[in-house]
Amino acid sequence: MSKIINKTIFAGQIANEMILFIMDIVLALGIIYLSSKVLKKLVNQALKRTHGDEKVINTLNKLLISVINVIFLVMVIFTLLEALGVNTASLVATAGIGGVAIGFGAQSLVKDIISGFFILLEGQYYVGEAVVISGISGTVVDFNLRTTKLRDYSTGAIHIIPNGTVNIVENRSRLDQLANLTLNIPIDYEPDEVLKILRDRLEQVQDERIVEGPKVMGISDWKERYYSIFISTSVINGEMFEMQRVLRKIITQELKEKGIEMYKPIFNLDTEEK
Template identity: 30%
Template sequence: MEVHILAYEWTDTNKHWLIEVPIRIAAYIVIALVARYILHRMIDRAANRSRRTRGTPDQDSVNKPPLLRHLRDKAPLSVAGMKAAERRRQRAQTIGSVLKSTVSIVMLIWVLLSVLNVVGVNIAPFIASAGIVGLAIGFGAQNLVRDFVTGVFMLLEDQYGVGDNVDLGEAVGEVESVGLRVTTVRDIDGTLWYVRNGEITRVGNMSQDYAVARVELPVALTADITQAETVAVEAAEETLEDPELAAKVLGKPEMLGVQDVSRDLLTLRMTIKTRPNAQWSVQRRLRRDILRAFDENGIELPIRPPRVYAVPDE
């Protein structure tokens, strides 16, 4: 009788380990792979598919991917044009890549814990150990974690993008690439700066929404200020009749008046609202034409007295 009972128990154990356990493990793996595939497809569609709407040509060409539809966006369609479309595409792809990696990691951890539970291993110590290991890794790689978290929030808030002119403190120039850990900026001298996202404490973006061209005009102390202001405004308005320059401007020139007075000269300030990244070219063109108009209308420009150097006695 005892021999028959042992044979029955041995057969039942074989059924459990050779049939039930492999089937359950295979089922968990298949479920994880299918869920991962479906979620990755959903993320790809949300990151890459654009919704076509009826409107102006600019609106049709720069529609936002569904992944970014409810996120904050600082690049208006009327200002950014096709650059906004490229910026949104890169932003959506980067966020999509992060979401896909997160899904893969979660699915892998779930499968491992499920397999251990199926084979009869107590997973409670593993969960506790994972928490301790994660805490240790967080302390050891806190700079890396800070860079990553800052990069994620920077993308979600759309603080800057590729092609923007930014001031990140030590690095000032045009953004060439935006990553989750590092942002690269090319300055006016051609130097490429690699800036860790976690070290960026402030961002000055000169390419969002609009810019302001600020024109400083030096005038002699003896000049007629009222005439100088009138000539400057008329010269600026005449310059803006150029279609190429007018396309960069969003408003009319505004004369603010005397900005500074020194011993040798006084400075007039004029401002005009422009499209992003167009303020510098507008400034240079207005300075040239206004100074030429000053010369034609007899507006005196400051002339610094020559320096006198003492000659030592021989």
């Protein structure tokens, strides 16, 4: 009878210890989670007070939050290990020795992180900016010390580029853009007349997105059946494609009203333009 009582007491003690163990873990994880949330909010507020540029704020915010996530993830792991009775001090010492062994294999990772630091320090690009990196044109959607993520303009795909491979960056979000157009006009229409029509109409165009122009630069090319007229317009950053559409519509309507049609290529069976 006493053995049964002892077993019952022992089982109860184990159950109590398990409950306390789980409660300790939940409490520790809860504190870490709440601390992480508060710290992220404080970081975001501090960035908004010290930086006026929304792109800079977004980039630094993403970067610092990723660092915070890593720090708190390590804290969670160490908390769980300590709760399980693992000596984390000896584990850190062992990791230090092992780190020397894998150091040579982590050279590319170190290179990526160092490059990411200098990209941020020099302000080469920020989240939301239009850039060309490694021949890929797109918008920066995410940035951390190791990688840069670009959304491709042509396909919409996300390219993940290690920062260590970023050599030449073309940032298209820092200066005005050129919304250039090339119009192909059939050779039947008198060039001087067409140029005058275009200049008269485009002089009337007013748009807050236009910095300078539109300017009818003149005839840029001659072919057997048509000639090309080049038009250049300087616009504020990010409005190039939209202004090209707007100007093309205005030009098409004006030429149509004047009885002038744009050149339409004629192809023979071997697809060669006539």
